[in-house]
Amino acid sequence: MRFADPIKISYKNIVAAKWRSFLTVLGIIIGIGSVIVIMAIGSSAQSLILSQISGVGSNLIGVLPGASSEKGPPAQALGIITTTMKYDDFLALIDKRNVPEVSDGAAYIQGTDFVSYGSNDVSLGITGVTHSYPDVEDAEVDAGRFFLPEEDTNLARVAVLGSTAKTDLFGTDNAINKKIKIKSQTFTVIGVMKTKGSSSLGAGGSDDSVLLPLKTTQKIVLGMDYLSFIRLKVADVNDIGVAKDDITKTLRIQHNIKNPVDDDFSVRDVASALDTIKNVTDILKYFLLSVGSISLIVGGVGIMNIMLITVNQRIREVGLRKSVGAKNSDIMLQFLMESATITLVGGIIGIILGILSSFLISVIVTNGFGYDWQFIVSLQSVIVATVVSVLIGLIFGMYPARKAAEVSPMEALRYE
Amino acid sequence: MAILIQAQNLNKTYENEGVSTPAVRDVSFEIGKGEFVAIMGPSGSGKSTLMQMLGFLDRPTSGDYLFDGKNTAGFSDDALALIRNEKVGFVFQAFNLLPRTSVMENVELPLLYDSKREKKEENEKKVMAALRAVSMEHRATYLSNQLSGGEKQRVAVARALVNNPEVIFADEPTGNLDSKSGIQVMKILQKLNDEGHTIILVTHETFTAEHAKRIIVMKDGDIRQDFQVENRRVARDGELLK
Numbered sequence: 001m002r003f004a005d006p007i008k009i010s011y012k013n014i015v016a017a018k019w020r021s022f023l024t025v026l027g028i029i030i031g032i033g034s035v036i037v038i039m040a041i042g043s044s045a046q047s048l049i050l051s052q053i054s055g056v057g058s059n060l061i062g063v064l065p066g067a068s069s070e071k072g073p074p075a076q077a078l079g080i081i082t083t084t085m086k087y088d089d090f091l092a093l094i095d096k097r098n099v100p101e102v103s104d105g106a107a108y109i110q111g112t113d114f115v116s117y118g119s120n121d122v123s124l125g126i127t128g129v130t131h132s133y134p135d136v137e138d139a140e141v142d143a144g145r146f147f148l149p150e151e152d153t154n155l156a157r158v159a160v161l162g163s164t165a166k167t168d169l170f171g172t173d174n175a176i177n178k179k180i181k182i183k184s185q186t187f188t189v190i191g192v193m194k195t196k197g198s199s200s201l202g203a204g205g206s207d208d209s210v211l212l213p214l215k216t217t218q219k220i221v222l223g224m225d226y227l228s229f230i231r232l233k234v235a236d237v238n239d240i241g242v243a244k245d246d247i248t249k250t251l252r253i254q255h256n257i258k259n260p261v262d263d264d265f266s267v268r269d270v271a272s273a274l275d276t277i278k279n280v281t282d283i284l285k286y287f288l289l290s291v292g293s294i295s296l297i298v299g300g301v302g303i304m305n306i307m308l309i310t311v312n313q314r315i316r317e318v319g320l321r322k323s324v325g326a327k328n329s330d331i332m333l334q335f336l337m338e339s340a341t342i343t344l345v346g347g348i349i350g351i352i353l354g355i356l357s358s359f360l361i362s363v364i365v366t367n368g369f370g371y372d373w374q375f376i377v378s379l380q381s382v383i384v385a386t387v388v389s390v391l392i393g394l395i396f397g398m399y400p401a402r403k404a405a406e407v408s409p410m411e412a413l414r415y416e
Numbered sequence: 417m418a419i420l421i422q423a424q425n426l427n428k429t430y431e432n433e434g435v436s437t438p439a440v441r442d443v444s445f446e447i448g449k450g451e452f453v454a455i456m457g458p459s460g461s462g463k464s465t466l467m468q469m470l471g472f473l474d475r476p477t478s479g480d481y482l483f484d485g486k487n488t489a490g491f492s493d494d495a496l497a498l499i500r501n502e503k504v505g506f507v508f509q510a511f512n513l514l515p516r517t518s519v520m521e522n523v524e525l526p527l528l529y530d531s532k533r534e535k536k537e538e539n540e541k542k543v544m545a546a547l548r549a550v551s552m553e554h555r556a557t558y559l560s561n562q563l564s565g566g567e568k569q570r571v572a573v574a575r576a577l578v579n580n581p582e583v584i585f586a587d588e589p590t591g592n593l594d595s596k597s598g599i600q601v602m603k604i605l606q607k608l609n610d611e612g613h614t615i616i617l618v619t620h621e622t623f624t625a626e627h628a629k630r631i632i633v634m635k636d637g638d639i640r641q642d643f644q645v646e647n648r649r650v651a652r653d654g655e656l657l658k
Contacts, residue, residue, distance in 0.1 A: 016516055320512045323473060324575070325501020325529040327494050409500075410474040413508070 006330075010338040013310075014345070021342055024306040027299025028346030028392065029353065032385045035292040036354025037361070039381040042285035044362060044374050049281060050274055051372065058270045059237045060136070061102075061244060063093065063230040063251070068266045083226040084264045087214070089254050090130070090230050098250040101243035103235040106136040109217050110228040115210055116181045117169045124165050125209035126182065128217025136233050137196070144176045144191030151213045155220065160191040164207040180210075183221055187212065240269050296388065299346075300396035307339050307400035318404050319412025332405035339397025340390050347389025351382055417448035419485075420582060420614055421470060426479035428465050439465040441637040442479070447616065449582070452609040454617045454628035462637040464587060467618045471504055471585040472496045484582065501529050505576025507601075509588035511568040513560040513575075520556045523547060523574045530579065546574040550604050566597025573604055583614040590624055602627045603651035627651055 014021045065082035090107040092098055109128040114121055131147040133139065146160055159180060166175050175189045195207055218224055234243045244267045251257075251265050311318070318331055326334075355377050362375035428440040440462040447453055457463045468474040469481065472488070481488050483499065491499070505526075513522045523543045527534070534542075547553040550570040555563060563571065569589060576584050586605060590598035606627060609615045619625050626649045633641035 012517070316512065317514060320508075320514070321525070321529070322497065323471075323500060323506045323512075324526040325497050325579075327497040327529070329494075330497075330529060408474060410468045413473065413512070 006334045006337040009334055010341040013338060014342060025342050025346030027302040028343050028389055029350040031296035031299045032347045032350025032389050033354040034295055036351055036381060036385055037357050038288045038292045040358035040377045043376040046281040047374050048371060049277060059234050060270055061232045062268045064266045067263045085227045092250050092254050093232060093247055099243060099246040101234050101239040102232045104132050104135050105230060105232040106130045106132045107214055107230050108228045111222040113182055120169055122168045126221055127209045128212050128214040130214050136231050139196055140194040142192045142194040146191055147213050153215045155216050156213055157187045158190045159187040160211040161189060162193050162207040162209045163195040165210050166192045185220055296392060300392040303339055303343060304396040307397050311400045311404040315412045315415045318407060319409050322409035328405040332401045335401035335404050336394055336397050340393030343389045343393030347386055351385050419446050420449045421447040422482035424480040426476045429477045438637055443639055449614055450612055452615045452629040454619055454625035454631045456625045456631055457634035458620060461634040463618050463634045467585055467587055472500050501526055502579060503582045505581040505584040507572050507576050507586040507589045509591040511572045513568055513571060515561055517560055519558050519571050522560055522571055523578050525575060526579045542578050546578040549577055550574045565593050566600055569593060569601050586617045588619055599651045606651055
């Protein structure tokens with residue numbers, strides 16, 4: 001028997017029973033379609049998250065108080081406040097003699113408090129930063145100026161507002177040189193930052209924060225003498241690994257740590273944070289994928305069911321084919337090809353619908369929610385979906401096909 | 417005359433839920449090449465069962481069946497499929513054409529399962545020759561469901577013929593036909609016999625059986641009579657069956 005013959009026979013039979021074939025294949029269409037959509041959403045969401053994070057800058061190294069493993073979350077994220085990191089540590093880290101790879105760095109202390117202007121009283125994030133903040137964060141001043149180097153330590157009562165914080169306090173009015181009050185202390189607004197967008201890797205530099213000089217925040221507002229975290233900018237991205245080693249050495253000397261197990265700090269870079277988040281989103285994606293696969297199995301059972309009915313309905317045809325010389329394997333091949341063709345067609349329809357839905361979702365998310373949601377359908381997912389749909393046809397068609405192949409020609413011809 | 421079919425003590429017993437029903441009991445006979453044999457008998461006599469065993473659609477419960485000198489008892493399913501493809505053609509009472517399929521494709525069916533895999537043009541030639549033999553070449557492109565009963569059966573005969581088999585089995589070929597179409601089919605079978613094909617016809621109608629050269633009468637699974645037909649009927653156009 002030629003290879004093309006069973007394909008021709010399958011095509012004929014499928015077309016002859018269009019409506020039933022469609023219903024049969026609906027499960028596969030939905031299954032493959034949802035797998036494609038899940039893969040696409042997964043990829044898009046992953047790329048969105050990763051692009052937001054990498055927007056912070058892949059040349060940044062974060063130093064956080066508290067020990068943590070490379071893959072696990074930092075201690076802060078678990079609500080543990082560690083007070084071991086001080087301004088002196090920051091000075092040591094930006095010292096070229098200790099860490100030559102670092103070109104600049106900023107120290108941060110974070111808290112939340114009420115900020116008032118006139119009768120307007122708003123709860124806002126208070127972030128104490130060093131004057132190097134705009135350089136490290138690639139942040140830009142919209143109006144006024146940022147802190148001067150001497151204001152890091154001279155307890156100057158000046159404030160720079162994040163764009164949202166400015167709107168919260170002043171609306172559209174000019175804020176420069178206005179006085180705001182925090183903890184009954186008066187601060188002069190000297191600048192307003194440009195909108196930076198949501199940032200991650202700690203909440204530093206958010207638009208809804210009031211930025212104050214580091215020492216001022218520690219002594220006057222929050223009453224703390226430690227740092228929330230330090231960010232260091234590395235001149236050459238390729239030096240990140242060396243820089244991390246140097247930072248670790250420097251901090252061990254600063255903190256008198258002999259045994260690495262006793263480290264009371266964590267050094268992280270955006271690349272490794274990306275890795276961690278990619279792992280998490282991958283797990284999420286595969287979980288969703290396995291949920292999608294269940295619908296494929298259900299679809300496969302539907303195929304098996306309908307193929308059993310088909311075999312019964314066409315048992316006389318099986319008998320006839322055998323009477324003119326079809327071998328058991330010819331009959332088996334015919335029915336397997338038929339179920340695989342049905343599922344392949346279903347798979348292709350599912351892929352097309354899945355791609356359309358993913359595109360629609362990307363349009364809705366981009367236009368409706370303002371995210372930079374990319375439309376991603378990987379060739380890999382299309383190939384996998386195609387192969388899987390054929391495999392389902394072969395696997396679930398096996399039992400009915402075997403049943404058809406093994407029936408004796410005499411019984412098949414006699415079947416009413 | 418060379419012997420084509422040799423049945424030696426053939427038995428067929430159906431087992432159904434613990435009850436065994438003998439359909440063919442200890443039957444022995446020979447059929448030579450070029451014979452036209454009618455197997456007759458009332459329904460339940462075992463004539464169809466016998467034909468199915470002779471046509472390799474079913475295996476005997478016991479006994480030996482020698483086809484063309486070879487004992488087929490140990491043949492695998494695939495070997496039997498090969499014999500059905502190359503040596504045997506069937507014509508059934510219910511025609512058994514593939515629905516929504518053209519006359520040509522129906523006749524071509526045995527060639528699709530031919531291990532020799534001839535070229536498409538070669539197959540087409542064989543199909544057209546078979547259709548010419550049953551005077552159906554003018555309907556070659558029709559779909560099987562557009563044909564009348566008599567035309568369907570002639571297409572079925574062409575299908576049985578297309579691989580140029582040693583023997584054609586016809587199981588009540590006129591059973592579903594009006595008498596005019598019936599006589600046409602009998603005429604074709606007689607013509608094929610004249611051309612050298614061995615024909616084995618199963619029927620319960622004496623008139624139809626009398627078109628054969630030899631009649632085997634069965635009852636209750638046994639052969640009761642086996643005789644040559646003197647002055648057999650010759651089917652002519654315009655004549656009515658019965």
